[in-house]
Amino acid sequence: MAFRLDEIRGDLKRGVARTSHYELLIGGNKEIAFRTISVTAPGRGVTSTPSGVYGAVQEIGYGTIFSPISAQVYCSPDHSERKYFSKWQDFVVGNHRSASGKAFESDFNAGYYDDYVRDVTIKQYDEEGSMSHEIKLIEAYPKNVGELAYSYQSSELLTFTISLQYRYFYES
Numbered sequence: 001m002a003f004r005l006d007e008i009r010g011d012l013k014r015g016v017a018r019t020s021h022y023e024l025l026i027g028g029n030k031e032i033a034f035r036t037i038s039v040t041a042p043g044r045g046v047t048s049t050p051s052g053v054y055g056a057v058q059e060i061g062y063g064t065i066f067s068p069i070s071a072q073v074y075c076s077p078d079h080s081e082r083k084y085f086s087k088w089q090d091f092v093v094g095n096h097r098s099a100s101g102k103a104f105e106s107d108f109n110a111g112y113y114d115d116y117v118r119d120v121t122i123k124q125y126d127e128e129g130s131m132s133h134e135i136k137l138i139e140a141y142p143k144n145v146g147e148l149a150y151s152y153q154s155s156e157l158l159t160f161t162i163s164l165q166y167r168y169f170y171e172s
Helices: 005-012 030-035 080-093
Strands: 022-026 036-039 044-051 058-066 069-074 118-125 131-145 159-165 168-171
Touching: 022 030, 022 036, 030 036, 030 069, 030 080, 058 168, 069 080, 080 131, 080 159
Parallel strands: none
Antiparallel strands: 022 118, 036 069, 044 058, 069 159, 118 131, 131 159, 131 168
16 A cells, blocks of 8 residues: 555644653652652453364454553652552451561452552543543553662662553543
């Protein structure tokens, strides 16, 4: 298929989306929104199974799989951003990170799903600062709070990565 230059130019007049024009919102927490360096948008895969008795086998879709998203976050000196996600995880897997250093079996009790999930929003903005796209993760929770990498060999800003699992998402 051949493309005409005027068609390409005409399409590009609609503009392009910038990777830097976004915001991650978790329950209105602006501290996290301001310190999020990057975030991935959700992906979706179709689960399928082979079907057919005779002839060429075909794959039949029957469900969906949602991959976790990840975000990289700057740490403040008191690590409050990391504490926020770790405390959220405590509602999922129990508060065994007690300050006393001694955890009891009951400190590993899993929480109730409805008590620890919340909606998360990723907003995309255009060049003028108006919202142009929104992705809402439904029933999200922090599946992984990544490690911190300290080093005497560099003076880079301290960051960590989180991954958020969710039930499903929608876009508008």
